[in-house]
Amino acid sequence: xxxxxxxxxxxxxxxxxxxxxxxxxxxxxxxxxxxxxxxxxxxxxxxxxxxxxxxxxxxxxxxxxxxxxxxxxxxxxxxxxxxxxxxxxxxxxxxxxxxxxxxxxxxxxxxxxxxxxxxxxxxxxxxxxxxxxxxxxxxxxxxxxxxxxxxxxxxxxxxxxxxxxxxxxxxxxxxxxxxxxxxxxxxxxxxxxxxxxxxxxxxxxxxxxxxxxxxxxxxxxxxxxxxxxxxxxxxxxxxxxxxxxxxxxxxxxxxxxxxxxxxxxxxxxx
Amino acid sequence: xxxxxxxxxxxxxxxxxxxxxxxxxxxxxxxxxxxxxxxxxxxxxxxxxxxxxxxxxxxxxxxxxxxxxxxxxxxxxxxxxxxxxxxxxxxxxxxxxxxxxxxxxxxxxxxxxxxxxxxxxxxxxxxxxxxxxxxxxxxxxxxxxxxxxxxxxxxxxxxxxxxxxxxxxxxxxxxxxxxxxxxxxxxxxxxxxxxxxxxxxxxxxxxxxxxxxxxxxxxxxxxxxxxxxxxxxxxxxxxxxxxxxxxxxxxxxxxxxxxxxxxxxxxxxxxxxxxxxxxxxxxxxxxxxxxxxxxxxxxxxxxxxxxxxxxxxxxxxxxxxxxxxxxxxxxxxx
Numbered sequence: 001x002x003x004x005x006x007x008x009x010x011x012x013x014x015x016x017x018x019x020x021x022x023x024x025x026x027x028x029x030x031x032x033x034x035x036x037x038x039x040x041x042x043x044x045x046x047x048x049x050x051x052x053x054x055x056x057x058x059x060x061x062x063x064x065x066x067x068x069x070x071x072x073x074x075x076x077x078x079x080x081x082x083x084x085x086x087x088x089x090x091x092x093x094x095x096x097x098x099x100x101x102x103x104x105x106x107x108x109x110x111x112x113x114x115x116x117x118x119x120x121x122x123x124x125x126x127x128x129x130x131x132x133x134x135x136x137x138x139x140x141x142x143x144x145x146x147x148x149x150x151x152x153x154x155x156x157x158x159x160x161x162x163x164x165x166x167x168x169x170x171x172x173x174x175x176x177x178x179x180x181x182x183x184x185x186x187x188x189x190x191x192x193x194x195x196x197x198x199x200x201x202x203x204x205x206x207x208x209x210x211x212x213x214x215x216x217x218x219x220x221x222x223x224x225x226x227x228x229x230x231x232x233x234x235x236x237x238x239x240x241x242x243x244x245x246x247x248x249x250x251x252x253x254x255x256x257x258x259x260x261x262x263x264x265x266x267x268x269x270x
Numbered sequence: 271x272x273x274x275x276x277x278x279x280x281x282x283x284x285x286x287x288x289x290x291x292x293x294x295x296x297x298x299x300x301x302x303x304x305x306x307x308x309x310x311x312x313x314x315x316x317x318x319x320x321x322x323x324x325x326x327x328x329x330x331x332x333x334x335x336x337x338x339x340x341x342x343x344x345x346x347x348x349x350x351x352x353x354x355x356x357x358x359x360x361x362x363x364x365x366x367x368x369x370x371x372x373x374x375x376x377x378x379x380x381x382x383x384x385x386x387x388x389x390x391x392x393x394x395x396x397x398x399x400x401x402x403x404x405x406x407x408x409x410x411x412x413x414x415x416x417x418x419x420x421x422x423x424x425x426x427x428x429x430x431x432x433x434x435x436x437x438x439x440x441x442x443x444x445x446x447x448x449x450x451x452x453x454x455x456x457x458x459x460x461x462x463x464x465x466x467x468x469x470x471x472x473x474x475x476x477x478x479x480x481x482x483x484x485x486x487x488x489x490x491x492x493x494x495x496x497x498x499x500x501x502x503x504x505x506x507x508x509x510x511x512x513x514x515x516x517x518x519x520x521x522x523x524x525x526x527x528x529x530x531x532x533x534x535x536x537x538x539x540x541x542x543x544x545x546x547x548x549x550x551x552x553x554x555x556x557x558x559x560x561x562x563x564x565x566x567x568x569x570x571x572x573x574x575x576x577x578x579x580x581x582x583x584x585x586x587x588x589x590x591x592x593x594x595x596x597x598x599x600x601x602x603x604x
Contacts, residue, residue, distance in 0.1 A: 240410070242412070242422065242452070242454065244411050244413045244452045244493070249453050253435030253436070254434060254435035254451060256453070257452035257493055260412075266524070267417055267522055267534060268412065268417055268524070268568045269416060269419075269518075270419065270518065270522075270523070270571040
């Protein structure tokens with residue numbers, strides 16, 4: 001039972017909650033024996049306090065009573081050998097071990113799709129598959145092209161996600177540490193840069209992997225190879241963005257423009 | 271009696287000042303005026319058009335044009351006939367041809383450099399020039415209902431009594447900065463209140479130039495298409511087919527709330543569709559430039575050349591995909 005609920009129960013016992021809160025607590029108490037027991041305890045405390053108090057009822061302020069009830073209610077009961085707190089960490093450790101060993105996939109080479117010369121592409125009959133899986137044996141998948149537009153538009157390469165992290169990155173303990181790993185990896189040469197498109201690299205180049213999107217680690221780890229400062233002018237997020245409506249302004253005769261503070265949810269056509 | 275006489279004198283003096291450009295501005299307008307024609311709707315002055323080719327090609331905002339044929343008055347007073355040859359929706363510009371045009375005036379070109387913040391400009395209306403001031407070249411305009419992004423210049427000027435929509439905006443060097451496409455609400459609301467100074471109501475006086483600014487009327491913020499778009503439009507208008515080629519990938523997207531632009535819709539048959547882009551993909555790099563959000567993406571697309579094939583990187587789930595995408599023409603995408 002959390003502290004908040006504990007306080008609410010104490011207030012309920014004293015009759016100091018709204019009708020909605022009271023209904024909620026009663027609903028919870030119906031299904032929770034522990035809650036019911038706590039509630040009874042508080043009610044007994046309240047009755048006891050009232051009986052013991054030498055003061056008149058009107059001198060026994062509700063605030064004082066509530067404070068007393070809360071003070072007593074929040075005191076931890078001493079339970080020797082209570083090991084229930086170990087359940088969560090043990091479960092987490094078990095899940096981690098399970099994930100590391102039982103669910104580890106077989107090692108496969110990253111999928112790289114090679115590019116060929118323009119003339120060869122035009123001549124080959126190909127099927128269009130917007131997505132492809134690689135040939136794990138060779139680490140190179142077939143070329144993927146649009147049969148209708150082999151010259152112009154196609155998926156050139158697919159870079160698979162990492163199946164597992166390196167030893168260095170598998171024991172990250174904080175989002176900051178994750179960020180450092182991401183930045184370090186980002187400085188390494190990119191095997192899939194357009195200029196290097198060609199026969200799939202092998203050996204060390206083939207083993208290069210992409211880190212998972214930083215969002216997987218939460219906002220604190222939002223560092224990737226493309227969000228490093230000074231790599232991009234971010235003026236678009238800071239400068240004025242105006243939405244132009246096809247409505248004439250009566251005073252000026254021009255279209256009406258309105259500034260928007262944030263464009264984050266604005267749908268854009270390009 | 272005395273105060274009335276003073277008021278009258280002030281009105282007369284300020285009326286004279288209000289129609290005067292500074293000597294520098296007047297000289298600039300003197301050089302530009304032969305290249306400008308006033309477009310007429312019946313006997314009404316509807317707007318202005320600028321000569322962009324010595325063969326008689328003029329450009330005007332579509333607000334200044336009615337129908338497919340109209341008359342115009344040159345600075346010499348000669349009345350000329352114009353025919354609409356082409357139009358460009360994103361910039362709202364219209365190409366007009368005049369067969370009777372006699373070479374002599376200098377054809378205006380798009381500004382070769384960004385104007386400086388605070389630089390004095392001229393806005394040519396049907397009724398003549400007014401002063402304007404350059405603010406910024408780094409505004410992003412989202413044009414509804416198409417949701418297209420256009421880089422825009424922000425300027426400001428003291429709004430005259432007549433409509434300014436579609437006014438030609440020019441530098442003092444005689445370069446075309448654009449046409450006045452849209453106006454923002456006024457910066458300063460205070461002058462709307464009646465201010466009685468010295469026994470007369472200043473709001474009743476003509477607007478005058480004060481010091482380096484134009485006051486006392488509130489400044490109106492306005493937008494013209496940016497230099498990249500304008501140069502592209504003028505180049506297309508001057509081409510044999512008078513066609514303007516704006517780039518498009520056929521993608522609608524939003525901010526990915528992190529890094530990149532998340533694809534909402536891919537238009538069938540577009541370059542992105544052919545490349546295999548899907549809704550839900552997150553575009554994070556285009557032609558080697560990082561994409562922080564959908565605005566970045568749109569700006570980058572707008573800088574591309576129609577027909578070029580460019581690399582685009584997207585995230586799909588936990589995978590990274592490199593695609594080669596052909597840049598299409600805006601009109602080609604449905």
